[in-house]
Amino acid sequence: MAHFEKANSVYEWLDQRLAVTKLTKVLMTEYWIPKNINFLWAMGVVLMTMFTILLISGIFLLMYYKPDTKLAFDSVNYTIMQEVWFGWLWRHMHGVAASVVFLVIYIHMFTGIYYGSYKKGREMIWISGMLLFVTFSAEAFSGYMLPWGQMSYWAAQVITNLFGGIPFIGDELVIWIRGNFYVADATLTRFFMLHVLLLPLVIMGIIGLHFYSLRIPHVNNQEGEEIDFDAEAEKYKAGRKAESKVIPFWPVFLSKDLFVLGVFMVFYFYLVFYHYNFAMDPINFDPANPMKTPPHIYPEWYFLWSYEVLRGFFFDVGPLSAMDIGLIAFGIANVIFFLMPWLDRSPVVAPAHKRGAFKIWFWILVVDMIVLTIWGKLPPTGANAWIGFFASITFLTLLLVALPLITKKEAQRAGGAA
């Protein structure tokens, strides 16, 4: 065992046993961040805060929520909303955070795409981030079910039904997932378990991985510049702070993050107190009724784009039925972003506005996803169906065809210039 001296303070006592000084250096004061980054890089800290809010408000909701098809609706809409002191606050904080967390995730993702932060050396950051996106989606969906309103019920019905599209085992699989022949109590209790235990654990694990994956390649910067972090850190430590290209995470960088976070929190609490309704679908204030479908079902706004890709294909092509094409397209839409580091064939790490065709590609993608999101909410009839169809085709073409072509050309040009 190591040699221990008599400690002169609590700090020293802890330092001898837990290496507190070294730990703060590694995690905070000597964790180097490039100077050259803008407010978009603060989204990580914003997300972390949102996740913490979800966790804490969730714990308070959990104390009164009843995972039983007979009790769930009233435990939320009566007990928590009417009886529990500040129950409404936790619910609105939880609901609004669940919605805006996706807004921030999308900003975070598209910042990564814009600045090429998924490229060589940083693939694991991107992949772990996408894993987080997928688990957050599962977390959001399983949570959406719990109040057991009409929209909860039919969302569960539709989503579990999607698994029926898997060849051979589909029908059996749907019954197995639901634990009954229809969406019933067994379905609610198992989604409850996923929402409050398993998925949060997985999310926390992946958050750890996501942070760790930053340490070796380091965080990207606005110019995509390759920085020698060791050399720059030496300069900073030697007191040549102005000359150094990096700053420590704590306290210098975080002070900027905290400012962005502050602005964001004003927006967030504004929504919580004055506009919580946008995260609460009115149909979900009717108790679930397995015998009556609401006339028009749609998911929350953050899933609309992929929902529109799912239903965008409304006619059969040869032996493929419209539904299968939709399912396949939906499957692709959900995994395609994982492949960004390989679909982009160019080694150039630079912001999109310095990458010619890629810039145009990026903005078309953004517009297309907004179109998909808007039309995902409209009833899919007449002209709407066609707009949905073309937007879905555009989405797939952009990622599967246009991106590799554009970036391959770019790689050739970059190779020729060097």
Add this chain to the structure above:
Amino acid sequence: MADQKRRDFLGMVFGGFAAAGGVAALYAMKRTWDPLPSVMAAGFTTVDLSPMKPGEFRTVTWRGKPIFILKKDSTQLKKCNDADVKVGEGDYLVRIGLCTHLGCIPAWEADKQVFKCACHGGEFDACGTNTFGPPPRPLDIPPFKIEGTKLVLGEEGPEYKKLVGKA
């Protein structure tokens, strides 16, 4: 050398046990998610069809799903010989009332004689066939058995097997 072999052997034995235990645990986990025996047992519903009038439409519940029953009359509603169920003198359409697209419940519009699914605009005719929109196949037929004028849902009788082409 002999020592090394003994270690490899122990390693393999340990690995084998661990793998067997892992498979057993996975099986237990899978079974835990299976529907409970009580759920499986509650899977039968009996409906007496004799009081139904020609042209009448009704919905019954079977395994938590809506079941559409439509009694045909010779004038208005066309009979669909290979899609209808004959019980006594009557001719009925018996279907699971869930749209084969994503599982919404279509509504019977008696004046137009179609089942209209509001979710994505799918349509089925009085034979249960998908005639418009995204639904990929006709409405599904629930397993049934005929006992006199009664329809027993949940058991595969000979009439069911004939209808779905299994016999």
